[in-house]
Amino acid sequence: MAGEILHNLQKTLDTTLESFLDLVGCDGGSVYTVRKNSDSEEILKFEAMITRSINLRGVPEHLRSLEFQIDDSSVAGRTAADRKPVLLNLISGEVSPRVGDMLNYPTRNIFSGPLITPRGDLVGVVQLLNKLPQDETPFDPYATSPLPNFDKKDERLFSVIAGQAALAIENSFLLEEQERLIKGFVDACVTAIEARDPVTCGHSVRVSNYTVGLAEAVNRTDRGPLRQTYFAPAQMRELRFAAMLHDIGKIGIKEEVLQKEKKLFPWELELISMRLKLMRTQMMLRQQIDGGDYEPAISRIDSVWERLVLANEPWVPSPIAFEVVKELRSLRVPFDTGEIVTALTDEEAARLSIARGSLSASERIEIEGHVSKTFDILKMIPWSRGLEQVADIASKHHEKLDGSGYPNGLTAEQIPPQARMMTICDIFDALTSDRPYKLALPVSRALDIIAANVKAGKLDGAYFDVFVQAQLHELLIPSAGLALQRA
Structure with a gap:
């Protein structure tokens, strides 16, 4: 879409220049727009050019970086x-403008006029070159015959459309600025997401690139069930932003849950360690006092600690963890105060007994709540025309076609195509990326898992087929960096 906006600006500039050439009657011309350079100083940027006699349309590559100061150092600058x-x-x-010299295009007269909006803002300068004779004889720029002079009548003709032309260019500028604002906002949101969840750094950008790449591949498809499916440039823009922001709801999830790497929170493991050390110290004191043999019990504490550290890993199977929990729950040491210290609380035991991953049932529900939060956050934004569905698309990337997804258990007819594509890409990136609780899977294994979900009726097989056929999994997509690709 950014490319489309730039195209629209160029079209506006070209149309403006054509109108002036026809109205005043000239062979060539150029448009310079008021921009700001790296020092935030206003300059004139060379943005459009037409010379009909030599069939040149558009600014040549070697002139695209040409800028002029707004002063008397150039004709455009003085204007x-x-x-x-x-x-x-x-x-x-006798005199030739700089651009004419660079193109070997003889310039015999120049009309240089400012483009000022009705509000009084200068947006650019139009230069008209080589006023044509009235006899409609084909113009030869290299001939030496005299040309009509520019005069006050030409000034009046120029002024007829200059204000409207300036307004059209200003509107194109506003669209450019709006696009930069939206992109800046999206980049800032992604930065906030990744600051809250650095483990998934780069995920939003990759999912966005995969998803837009899949939509582009669908547009190229000429066979199968998607051969008549087409995503317009405006839909591509909307899809890109939705994919970039699909996890924005994570900013509303508690940080310790969002970044939880193991079954126990670090402070819980520390508390268990302190209790075991306390038990060990108590047994050693008793051994010194009553001379009893407490070495087996002390060795047992040392051993169970090592196995506890292992059982705390999210990849350790539940049978091993259950045995460790059972042994820890059996460790009970009486103290002289009459208090009996246990190694494990009920809550800690429940966490260590997590069958898969690092999240308890309640923590998983909290994490899954990020999708609803994504919808709530994005729905509050007054999106401009063409972006009205961002919240709806972004918040459905965990829904499944068979109704088994979350947060709303939607079925196939309730899930838009954009969300179906994003779901596939989100799962693929999650499977092929390292996490503290798992290693990245090989691409082939990730594709097998997604294929199994397609077979189970959870994911859209038509879009997955295009994903595989287009070999999107082989794209070199950076894992870091927040800059949006040019649409």
Whole structure:
């Protein structure tokens, strides 16, 4: 979409220039727009050019970086500085503007006029070159015959459309600025997401790139059930932003849950360690006092600690963890105060007994709640035209076609195509990325898992087939960096 906006600006500039050439009657011309350079100084940027006699349309590559100061150092600069037309009726070869020299295009007279909006803002300068004779004889820029002079009549003709042309260009500028604002906002949101959940750094960008890549591949498909499916540029833009923001709801999840790497929280493991050390110290004191043999019990504590550290890993199977929990629950040491210290609380035992991964049932529900939060956050934003469905698309990337997904258990007919594509890409990136609780899977294994979900009726097989056929899994997509790709 950014590319489409730039295209629209260029089209506006070209149309504006064509109108002036036709109205005043000139062979060529150029448009310079008011921009800001790296020092935030206003300059004139060379953005459009037409020379009909030599069939040149568009700014040549070697001139695209050309800029002019707004001062008397150039004709365009003087026009902008004085905010009034400059008419130069030249003798061939006596004076030639810089651009004409670079193109070997003889310029015999120039009309340079400012583009000022009805509100009084200068947006650019139009230069018209080589006024044509009235006899409609084909113009030869290299001939030496005299050309009509620019005059006050040309100034009046220029002023007829200059204000409207300036307004059209200003509107195109506003669209550019709006796009930069939206992109900046999205980048800032992704930065916030990754600051809350650094483990998944780069995930939002990768999912966005995969998803838009899949949509582009669908547009190229000429066979199968998706051969008539097409995503317009505006939909691509909406899809990109939705994919970038699909996890924004994570900013509303508690940090310790979001970043939980193991079954126990670090402070829980520390508390268990302190209790075991306390038990060990108590037994050693008793051994010194009554001379009893407490070495087996002390060795047991040392041994169970090592196995506890292992059982705390999210990849350790539940039978091993259950045995450790059982042994820890059996460790009970009486103290002289009459208090009996146990190694494990009920809550800690429940966490260590997590069958898969690092999250308890309640923590998983909390994490899954990020999708509802994503919808709530994005729905509050007054999206501009063409982005109205961002919240709806972004919040459905965990729904499944058979109704087994979350948060709303939607079925196939309730899930838009954009969300179906994003779900596949989100799962693929999650499977092929390292996490503290798992290693990245090989691409082949990840594709097998997604294929199994397709077979089970959870994911859309048509979009997955395109994903595989287009070999999107082989794309070199950076794992870091927040800059949005140009649409």
